[in-house]
Amino acid sequence: MTQSDVSYLEHDTIYPIPPERRHGTAGHLFALWFGANVRLLTLVTGSLATTSFHLGFVSAACALFLGNVVGAVFMAAHAAQGPRLGVPQMIQSRGQFGTYGSALVTVVVVMMYTGYTASNAAVAGRSIHGAFPWVATPVIIALVGAVALGIAIMGHDIIHRCGRVTTVVAAATLVLCFGVLMVRHVLPPDILSHGVYSTQGFLGALSVAALWQISYAPYVSDYSRYLPQRTGAAPAFWGTWGGVVVGAVPLMLLGALMGVLATDGDVVGALTRSLGPFAAPAIVLLTVTLACCGAIDIYGGMLASITLLQTFAPDWRPGLRARVGFCIFIAVLGIGMAIGAQADFLHSYMNFLFLLLCVLIPWTAINLVDYYLIHHGDYDVSSFFKRDGGIYGRINTTALIAYGVGIAVQMPFVATDLYTGPIARALGGADLSWIVGLVVVSPLYYGLCRLEQARAVRRTG
Numbered sequence: 481m482t483q484s485d486v487s488y489l490e491h492d493t494i495y496p497i498p499p500e501r502r503h504g505t506a507g508h509l510f511a512l513w514f515g516a517n518v519r520l521l522t523l524v525t526g527s528l529a530t531t532s533f534h535l536g537f538v539s540a541a542c543a544l545f546l547g548n549v550v551g552a553v554f555m556a557a558h559a560a561q562g563p564r565l566g567v568p569q570m571i572q573s574r575g576q577f578g579t580y581g582s583a584l585v586t587v588v589v590v591m592m593y594t595g596y597t598a599s600n601a602a603v604a605g606r607s608i609h610g611a612f613p614w615v616a617t618p619v620i621i622a623l624v625g626a627v628a629l630g631i632a633i634m635g636h637d638i639i640h641r642c643g644r645v646t647t648v649v650a651a652a653t654l655v656l657c658f659g660v661l662m663v664r665h666v667l668p669p670d671i672l673s674h675g676v677y678s679t680q681g682f683l684g685a686l687s688v689a690a691l692w693q694i695s696y697a698p699y700v701s702d703y704s705r706y707l708p709q710r711t712g713a714a715p716a717f718w719g720t721w722g723g724v725v726v727g728a729v730p731l732m733l734l735g736a737l738m739g740v741l742a743t744d745g746d747v748v749g750a751l752t753r754s755l756g757p758f759a760a761p762a763i764v765l766l767t768v769t770l771a772c773c774g775a776i777d778i779y780g781g782m783l784a785s786i787t788l789l790q791t792f793a794p795d796w797r798p799g800l801r802a803r804v805g806f807c808i809f810i811a812v813l814g815i816g817m818a819i820g821a822q823a824d825f826l827h828s829y830m831n832f833l834f835l836l837l838c839v840l841i842p843w844t845a846i847n848l849v850d851y852y853l854i855h856h857g858d859y860d861v862s863s864f865f866k867r868d869g870g871i872y873g874r875i876n877t878t879a880l881i882a883y884g885v886g887i888a889v890q891m892p893f894v895a896t897d898l899y900t901g902p903i904a905r906a907l908g909g910a911d912l913s914w915i916v917g918l919v920v921v922s923p924l925y926y927g928l929c930r931l932e933q934a935r936a937v938r939r940t941g
Contacts (some may be wrong), residue, residue: 512776516772522728529736530736533684536677563707570783573586574860581874604774608620608801610752635803646769652765841921
């Protein structure tokens with residue numbers, strides 16, 4: 481397929497992308513995920529290393545770098561599934577959990593996409609209003625949301641094109657921010673002596689960065705499923721991993737620097753003051769990337785919503801109308817939350833989503849172990865859409881047992897504003913639940929699958 485053959489309006493939804501409509505390269509994945517990570521939320525996330533965990537900048541930088549590098553491994557490992565199977569991420573989960581069994585995770589993912597849509601729009605509105613007080617926050621939220629919705633409605637190819645544009649915008653933003661900071665000499669000479677090292681703080685900052693990356697896991701195949709099957713697992717992995725790491729690490733480090741300067745905890749305000757007259761263009765550039773991020777969230781929410789509905793209406797063949805309708809649904813819900821909700825409500829909702837990450841960690845472990853170690857990427861894709869679940873059934877008890885155990889073992893290690901487990905509290909608020917979940921669920925699911933296979937051999941033999 482040539483570039484000129486690529487449609488500007490996508491008609492496909494959750495069904496497999498046929499070989500003749502596959503196109504793109506792994507480099508497009510790098511561009512998409514690089515641009516998606518250069519945004520204000522990344523900056524705020526990185527600032528937690530110095531504001532919440534009180535680390536010095538050097539130890540904060542090491543923790544953030546390591547967390548991004550490790551977390552991105554699990555996120556990017558999902559990228560290979562797209563070119564191989566040609567279906568969205570939540571559809572592929574039916575191969576592990578069954579058609580009904582995967583519905584719970586899909587519900588969580590729809591909530592996550594809606595929350596991130598609201599969060600991106602709210603951050604854009606407040607940031608632009610801060611730089612240009614004469615522009616009303618709701619107007620910016622609605623405008624950014626409308627642009628994101630338009631991109632999402634156009635579909636996969638336009639989102640990737642916007643990703644390539646935002647890569648240039650994001651790179652220019654990073655150069656602008658770091659260049660101005662160096663030229664204006666706003667960083668105090670003793671900045672490296674601020675904060676203190678603690679193992680709890682280091683692990684907490686590392687976990688924040690890792691969870692930032694792992695939270696992208698449900699997105700990945702949605703944006704790699706159009707790649708030709710010959711793309712291969714390694715290029716898809718490295719294109720995705722490189723994009724998220726190279727995009728997130730510099731902005732998180734900038735956030736950690738601003739966290740040292742933000743005596744009042746307002747890291748965006750600290751960045752604005754540090755950049756001086758260059759603050760307004762930097763905020764505008766970061767808002768451009770937020771619009772593309774919003775499109776990614778709306779599009780992914782649309783696919784997850786259609787997947788959920790099709791689970792209980794297996795004869796339904798959703799097309800363009802369904803895709804546009806669910807894009808509008810996710811966008812209106814997210815924009816409405818951003819405009820109508822109070823700041824504390826949105827903050828609480830996002831903390832609720834962070835708590836729900838403990839539901840996604842065992843899903844990630846099961847999905848990756850099943851794909852790479854059990855089925856080796858060989859699935860009967862047609863079974864994903866059969867009324868009875870085909871060879872995967874409606875409910876896979878083995879996966880659900882491992883999933884339930886994974887959620888349970890994480891709870892003592894979870895640290896959020898809404899709930900903090902006893903072990904996380906003893907560690908000073910460091911959230912190690914993701915490590916526990918991955919370490920426990922991966923071998924457990926693998927062992928249960930092998931045991932089930934051995935029993936099947938004995939029954940047939």
